[in-house]
Amino acid sequence: MTTSNGSRPADFDSYWQGTLAELAGLPAAPEVQEIPLRSADFATAYGVKLTSIGPYRLYAYLSIPHGDGPFPARYYLPRYGSVVDLVPQGTANGQRREHVTFAICVRGQRLADQPYASSFPGLLTDGIEDPAAYVYRGIVADCVRGVEYLASRPEVDETRVAAIGNDLALTTAALCPLVTHLVCSPALLYATADVAPRTSAYPLEEINDYLRRYPTRREAVHRTLSYFDLRWFGSRVQATTLIMAGADGSALDAAALDPLIRSIPGDTEVHKAEHSGYRDGRYSEEWLSRQFGMAEPSLPPHWQD
Numbered sequence: 684m685t686t687s688n689g690s691r692p693a694d695f696d697s698y699w700q701g702t703l704a705e706l707a708g709l710p711a712a713p714e715v716q717e718i719p720l721r722s723a724d725f726a727t728a729y730g731v732k733l734t735s736i737g738p739y740r741l742y743a744y745l746s747i748p749h750g751d752g753p754f755p756a757r758y759y760l761p762r763y764g765s766v767v768d769l770v771p772q773g774t775a776n777g778q779r780r781e782h783v784t785f786a787i788c789v790r791g792q793r794l795a796d797q798p799y800a801s802s803f804p805g806l807l808t809d810g811i812e813d814p815a816a817y818v819y820r821g822i823v824a825d826c827v828r829g830v831e832y833l834a835s836r837p838e839v840d841e842t843r844v845a846a847i848g849n850d851l852a853l854t855t856a857a858l859c860p861l862v863t864h865l866v867c868s869p870a871l872l873y874a875t876a877d878v879a880p881r882t883s884a885y886p887l888e889e890i891n892d893y894l895r896r897y898p899t900r901r902e903a904v905h906r907t908l909s910y911f912d913l914r915w916f917g918s919r920v921q922a923t924t925l926i927m928a929g930a931d932g933s934a935l936d937a938a939a940l941d942p943l944i945r946s947i948p949g950d951t952e953v954h955k956a957e958h959s960g961y962r963d964g965r966y967s968e969e970w971l972s973r974q975f976g977m978a979e980p981s982l983p984p985h986w987q988d
Contacts, residue, residue, distance in 0.1 A: 689874060695980060697815065697884050698910055703735045705722040706824045711832055715745070721769055723894050725749055726779040728769060733832055735790070735825045742794035743829055744769040745780045745836075753840040755957045755975045758862070759786040760848030761857060763871065764791050765803050767949075772958075777836045777981030783839050786828035789822045789898065796831055807886050808893040812900050818871075826855040834861040843975050845921070847967075850913055857925075858918035864968050865920065866976050868927040873913045873943065876905045878934050917946030924949065925970050927963065930956040 693699065714732040721728035721744070729745040745767060748754055757778065761767050767788045770778060778784060788794045789811075791801030801809065801818070810816035834844055844884060845850040845864040850872040856862040879890040890908075894901055909915075924947055928937040936954050937944070944953055954966050965982065972980035 686887065688875070689912065689914065690909065691912075692906070692925055695910060695915055699775075702736070702820060702824055702825065703858060706828060709734050709736060709738055711828060713832060713861065718744075721746075723779070723973075725776070725975075728775050730794075730823065731832070733828055735828045736821055737790070739790050739799070739821065739825070740797075741789065741828065742785060743785060743832075745961050746784040747836075747838050748780055748783065751874070752838040754783045754838055755783065755843035755977075756783040756785065756833055756836075756845065757848045757971075758833055758838045758855075760826055760846060760851040761787060761789055761792060762804070762849065763797075764792075764853070765801070773983055775981045775983040779983060781977065782956075783833070783836065785833045787826060789825040791818065795825075804889045804892075807889040808904075810902045811890075811893065811907050814910050817907050817911075820909055821837055823835060823854050823858070826851050827859045828861050830855055830861050845975075847971075850911075853913055853920065854911070854916050856922045857919035858879065860921050862922045865922040865924045866969065866971060867924065868941070869940060871912055872908070872911045873940065875908045875912065881934055904946075907918065914943050914946065917943045918948060920947050921949060923974055924969060926949040926951065926953045927956050927967060928953050930958060947988070 697863050712734045716730050718730050726746045726748045729733045731743040731745050733741045733743060735741050740787040745874060764936055768786055785938040791799050791806055794985050806818060833839060834841055842863060844862055846862045849868050852865060855866040856865045875890060879887040881919045926940060926944055928940050929935040937955055944951060957963055968980040968982060
């Protein structure tokens with residue numbers, strides 16, 4: 684698939700500078716409480732409340748290994764859905780033995796759904812007709828606030844802080860240099876105006892549904908999406924990066940993502956999807972372990988040879 688050239692908004696930098704300035708003007712005001720049910724003999728789990736723009740109160744899961752740190756950190760950015768877990772389903776317990784892990788529930792998601800509880804589908808188009816009102820502006824700020832807090836923890840090795848996830852991982856790394864390593868699987872916010880009409884799968888179908896209902900808002904929607912297009916963030920990424928591209932021929936394969944990949948100035952590797960959670964997952968785990976200087980990756984038992 685090829686994408687149109689699109690256009691970077693003339694005020695792209697000032698839009699995000701304003702967002703970050705608004706965030707900086709609000710103290711995070713963290714509240715931390717242990718979660719005994721999620722703690723283990725090798726790590727202690729906590730619930731953390733933080734303040735983001737709005738102001739809006741967020742929730743996050745934090746797990747800190749027992750023993751002497753500082754430890755490398757994994758920051759799990761939320762997938763598109765209402766529920767966030769401390770670590771993704773199927774993740775090896777060994778990761779919590781060796782890493783500080785942190786997973787944030789952004790506004791609208793469960794445990795961060797007061798006063799705003801998002802619907803799914805629905806989140807992707809909430810306020811999309813206006814860049815200043817689009818819910819993802821707040822969500823991106825939420826993600827930046829999360830990594831700011833994570834990096835401030837004394838247990839964290841500030842030279843090994845990985846953001847892991849889909850589009851939000853890359854935007855967070857681009858806007859916050861505290862991220863040193865990035866594993867990104869683009870999904871929603873790459874050339875969305877071009878990609879969405881080529882699919883009927885959710886969540887991108889939410890864009891198509893919205894434009895069928897409000898056809899006169901097409902130009903406004905495309906303008907809003909341009910502020911979140913990963914293509915315009917790549918040049919700001921300072922982290923060592925792994926891009927998890929789609930399989931050849933898919934909407935977001937390596938060829939389609941080439942403008943983004945070429946725009947990232949630092950060390951960047953690309954992995955083409957192999958239609959296997961095991962092979963793709965193992966590849967990213969081994970890559971991150973190498974980057975962190977660890978002897979062996981922490982793999983789930985069912986992935987081990």
